[in-house]
Amino acid sequence: MATNLLEQLPHISPVATFAEYAEVRKKSWVGVSERGFEVLTYDKGWAVMSGKEFDIGGGFGNILDQLGITEGPYREEWDKIIVCTEGERRDHMRKPYMHLLKPQQVAKLQPLVRELIHGILDDIEDPTDVDFMKEIGDRLPTQLYCELISAPREMAPEIWRITNSINPPLITFNKARLKESEDAYWEGMAFLKEHIEARRDNLGDDFTSELIRCELSGMIKPDETTSVAMSLLIASMDNTMHQLGLSLATLLEDRSRWEQVLARPTAAPQAAEETFRLCPRFNVIMRHVSQDVTLDDFTFPADSWIAVATRSAGRDETKFDAPDEFRLGRPASKALQFGGSSFSCLGATLARLEISEMIKIIAERYPNIRMIGEWKAAIGPMVTECEHLRVSLV
Numbered sequence: 001m002a003t004n005l006l007e008q009l010p011h012i013s014p015v016a017t018f019a020e021y022a023e024v025r026k027k028s029w030v031g032v033s034e035r036g037f038e039v040l041t042y043d044k045g046w047a048v049m050s051g052k053e054f055d056i057g058g059g060f061g062n063i064l065d066q067l068g069i070t071e072g073p074y075r076e077e078w079d080k081i082i083v084c085t086e087g088e089r090r091d092h093m094r095k096p097y098m099h100l101l102k103p104q105q106v107a108k109l110q111p112l113v114r115e116l117i118h119g120i121l122d123d124i125e126d127p128t129d130v131d132f133m134k135e136i137g138d139r140l141p142t143q144l145y146c147e148l149i150s151a152p153r154e155m156a157p158e159i160w161r162i163t164n165s166i167n168p169p170l171i172t173f174n175k176a177r178l179k180e181s182e183d184a185y186w187e188g189m190a191f192l193k194e195h196i197e198a199r200r201d202n203l204g205d206d207f208t209s210e211l212i213r214c215e216l217s218g219m220i221k222p223d224e225t226t227s228v229a230m231s232l233l234i235a236s237m238d239n240t241m242h243q244l245g246l247s248l249a250t251l252l253e254d255r256s257r258w259e260q261v262l263a264r265p266t267a268a269p270q271a272a273e274e275t276f277r278l279c280p281r282f283n284v285i286m287r288h289v290s291q292d293v294t295l296d297d298f299t300f301p302a303d304s305w306i307a308v309a310t311r312s313a314g315r316d317e318t319k320f321d322a323p324d325e326f327r328l329g330r331p332a333s334k335a336l337q338f339g340g341s342s343f344s345c346l347g348a349t350l351a352r353l354e355i356s357e358m359i360k361i362i363a364e365r366y367p368n369i370r371m372i373g374e375w376k377a378a379i380g381p382m383v384t385e386c387e388h389l390r391v392s393l394v
Contacts, residue, residue: 012038014284014307014381018324021312030298035284035381036305038312042319042336045308047295048287049340056343057288057305060084063170063382067178074182077189080227081234090342096214096228097346100207106349109144113353116143117361127393129372133386137244138164140354141237148236149229150206151195162188163237171382185230192229207232232347239281240351245386247275247355248362249375250326252391257326261363267328268360272352273335274326277314282337282383284309310336311384366393 010024010031021040024031029041039045048054058065060083069075078084082093120139124130142156142163151159165184169177196208203209208229215225251257251271261271284307291302300306313336315323320330334340338348345351362369369391376388 009037012040012309015379016309016312018311018315021309022315022317025312025316029296033307035286035307037300037307038284039306039308040312040316042313042316042333044295045285045310045313045336046334046340048306048308049285049336049343051293051295052341053291053293054287054289054306055086056286057290058084059086060170062286063173067170067173067175069178074185077185077227077230080224081231082228083231083235093220093224093228094342094346095219096211097231099214099219100210100232101346101350103349106353109148109350110353110357112147113140113144113357114361116140116147117358119143121361121365121393124393127366130391130393132248132389132391133241133245136358137248137386137389138241140244140358141240144354145233145236148207149195150199150204150208159233160237162191163233167234167238168385172378172380172385173382188233189226189230192233193226196225196229235345235347236350239383240347240354242384242386243276243281243351244355244358245375245389246279246281246377246384247272247359248391249371249377249386249389250275250279251359252369252371253375254326255370258363258369260326260328261359262367264328265360265363268363269352269356270328270330271359272356273333274328274330275355276335276337277320277333278324278326279377279384280310280314280335280337283311283379284382285336285339308336362393369393 010027012020012024012031012033014033014035025040029039029044031038031040039048061079064070064075064078082090082097085093117140120136124135130136138160139156142160143153145159146153146156162184165180166188169181196212199208200212203212211225211228214220215222220228251261261268287306287308289300289302289304289306293300317323319333338345372390372392378385378387
C-alpha cells in the first residue's frame with residue numbers, strides 16, 4: 001500500500017456499526033476517519049498498542065484540548081495525573097499503582113467482592129423488575145471503592161455522584177456538563193485530601209494507607225499522593241459500571257449465550273472476556289507517532305494519530321472463528337480495550353474480578369434472569385455507555 005496515496009484508504013465513521021467495520025476490513029486493515037488512521041484488525045491493533053514506537057501524544061490531555069480546557073487550575077491538576085503523562089514521568093507515576101493493584105493483591109479481594117455482590121442482590125426489593133445500572137451496576141464499584149480506601153460504605157452514593165460527574169462529560173464530549181465536571185473534581189480533591197490526612201495517624205491495610213506508605217518510602221512525593229488518589233477515584237468506577245451493564249446485556253440479549261454460562265459456571269472469567277470482545281466499553285485506544293513508523297505494508301507519517309478500533313478488531317474474522325458469535329473456550333486473547341505495554345490499564349485485574357464475579361453470582365442465584373424489553377447503549381467516538389437495562393432476576 002503506497003504511503004503517499006492516503007486517498008485510497010477506506011473512510012469510516014468514528015461511530016461505525018459492526019457491519020460497516022466488517023465491510024471495510026474486507027478492503028484493508030487500516031482506514032481513515034476524522035480521528036486519524038483507524039486500525040481495524042486484532043493483530044495489527046495489538047502491534048500498535050504494544051509497540052514502543054507508538055506513544056499517547058499527551059494522552060487524555062488531547063481530549064481536554066478538544067473541549068477547550070487548555071489552561072487554568074483545572075487543567076493543571078489534570079496534567080499531574082497519569083493519564084496525561086508520558087515517558088519517565090509516566091513510569092514514575094505507574095509505580096504506586098503497580099504496587100496497589102498487582103494481581104496477587106487484587107486476588108485477595110475476591111471474598112470482599114463476593115460479599116458486596118451478595119449484599120447488593122439482597123437489597124433488591126422487586127426482583128421481577130430491576131434497573132440493573134441503578135440497583136446493581138452503579139453500586140458495586142462505588143461500594144468496593146469505599147471499602148478499599150476505608151471510607152464508610154454509606155458514602156457510596158455521594159462518591160458515585162462525584163465520579164459520575166467528573167469523567168463522563170469529558171469522554172462523551174458533553175460540553176454542557178463541563179462546569180459540573182470541574183466542580184465535582186474539586187469536590188473530590190477536597191474529600192481525598194481530608195481523607196488522606198486523617199489516615200496518616202491511623203494506617204491500616206487499605207489502599208489509602210498503602211498509598212501513604214508509598215510516599216513515606218520515597219516512591220512518590222507528598223504532592224503526588226493526592227494526584228494518585230484522584231486517578232483511582234476517577235478510573236475505578238465509571239468504566240467498570242458501564243462494562244458491567246454492557247457485559248450482562250451482551251449475555252442476556254441472546255439466551256444461548258446465558259445458557260453457555262450456566263453450563264460452565266467456573267468459566268465466568270472467560271464469559272467476561274468474550275463480552276469485552278463483543279461489546280467493549282472503550283471503542284478506541286488512541287496512539288500517536290512522532291516519526292514515520294512502518295507496520296507491514298503501511299507507513300504512518302510522523303505526527304499521525306492512530307485509533308485502534310476495538311469494536312472492529314474484536315470481531316476480526318482473521319483472528320476469531322465466527323467472530324460475531326459468543327463462544328466459551330476460545331483460545332485466550334488479550335482484551336484490546338485495556339491497552340498494552342506502559343500504557344496498559346492498571347485497574348484491569350480489578351475490573352475483571354468485579355465483572356466475572358458478578359456474572360458467576362447472578363448465574364448461581366438467578367439462573368432464570370431475563371432482559372425486560374430492549375436494552376440501550378449509546379455509542380460515542382470514544383466509549384459506549386449502557387444507558388438502559390432492565391431485568392427480571394426470577
